[in-house]
Amino acid sequence: MKNIKIGMVGVGRIGRMHVTNMQAVAEVLKERDVNVEIILADAMPGFAEQVGADMGLKAAESVDKLIADGVDALFIATSTAGHVDVLRKGIAAQLPMFCEKPIASDVPESLEIIQEIEAAGATVQVGHQRRFDAGYKEAKRRLDAGELGWLHSLKAVSGDAFPPPASYLATSGGLFRDVSLHDFDIIRWLTGQDIVEVYARGSNNGDPEIGAVGDVDTGAAVLTLADGTLATAIATRYNGAGHDIRLDVMGSKDSTIVGLDEKSAFSSAEQGIDFPTGEPHPTFAERFADAYKNECIAFVELILGERENPCTPADAVAAAIVADAAQLSLFTGEPVKIPTVREILDGSAQPVEVRALVPSA
CATH class of the missing domain: 3.30.360.10 (Dihydrodipicolinate Reductase; domain 2)
Known part of the structure; x- marks a missing residue:
């Protein structure tokens, strides 16, 4: 059995949708001998713990604590303004990441973080679910x-x-x-x-x-x-x-x-x-609904090295x-x-x- 810890960062409306989808995907992946553990984090103090209690999931008190405690990947669904900060933390920790679109607040900032991603050889899948x-x-x-x-x-x-x-x-x-x-x-x-x-x-x-x-x-x-x-x-x-x-x-x-x-x-x-x-x-x-689940499966496959990145930051x-x-x-x-x-x-x-x-x- 392959075990993967995914830190889900950002648990607002869209973030909770992604968490629910990842929970459903985790059940499907068990049939492929893959065990996915989901751990939540959010920029708002105490919010991830509250959502985690409602959804039966563990939560970290901050993104830094989430990374320090040890995860295999990050799934970023914060507000757009928070994407770049979490991406940089993930790059520093050498973690594969999924990031909801857009990766940054505007194109110039997006181009800047693309250069950092490519210079570090980091892996980032972007959420174009279609x-x-x-x-x-x-x-x-x-x-x-x-x-x-x-x-x-x-x-x-x-x-x-x-x-x-x-x-x-x-x-x-x-x-x-x-x-x-x-x-x-x-x-x-x-x-x-x-x-x-x-x-x-x-x-x-x-x-x-x-x-x-x-x-x-x-x-x-x-x-x-x-x-x-x-x-x-x-x-x-x-x-x-x-x-x-x-x-x-x-x-x-x-x-x-x-x-x-x-x-x-x-x-x-x-x-x-x-x-x-x-x-x-x-x-x-x-x-x-199905496409969102399928992109979660693709991200797990990307983490496992079983597929190419289906949507790069440059895309x-x-x-x-x-x-x-x-x-x-x-x-x-x-x-x-x-x-x-x-x-x-x-x-x-x-x-x-x-x-x-x-x-x-």
Whole structure:
């Protein structure tokens, strides 16, 4: 039996979701002769102990104590502002780590910590859970196998059933950073292509407070991939039919759609068609419940040396750079060229300029 101690750092709402998923995964892994022990820690004094008592888990009084007592890996689900500090502690302790996205508060800080991770030879898996969703994986298999032919276009949709509070949106970084980031990552992952240009537009027809804090409630981005393939990414805070996550992968031989099932959040306008008949997913947590568990399994396999890193910090920051470029295009009303992470790190390109959220009129 292989024994692994995982320190789960950050036990707020998202952190507790990850802890619950890791508990479920631990039961599954016992069948593979792997025993996972979960130990909690949080920046708020006494909070990890309280959550641990509720969930039947051990807790350390601080991250430093957690590491000093001995763990085999860290799973970081703190607020974004706390990621870099914990990553540096993990690097110093030579621990493999999982870090929720984004790895830092902005792209410049992310690039700085990537350099530290790479200089130390550290292992950090970043939490882009769509890479572990069965639908996206099958679409990638079909594309890689040549079943779709060459791609002529991709169409991504990310629609929340209702918006979060305007107070959250004021600090979210904007619609493209907060929502479309996931589409940018999955398009890069599925196609194996960098996104080299983006042109974005946005609108506000819902709560005026969203516009008042400088954001838009609906956005559309036209993306150009490195090989010239075109993609669109549409996001909205007001998809009243339910939580809608889809990706149309359109090829010269065939096409496939991720997210087309009985829980799809739309109805057909054609006569005699009652598909889909199920209740749509209310939020992302239900839509990607299995994917979140699968990424936990992947992290354990990474710790054991049984697989390659499924989402590196450079992968995650590449999507963040696209999101910054989309926000800049929204602001200026002009298309924006997008440098790669490597071009920025080697000094041959500059990061995308980050501006206020208020879009061009």
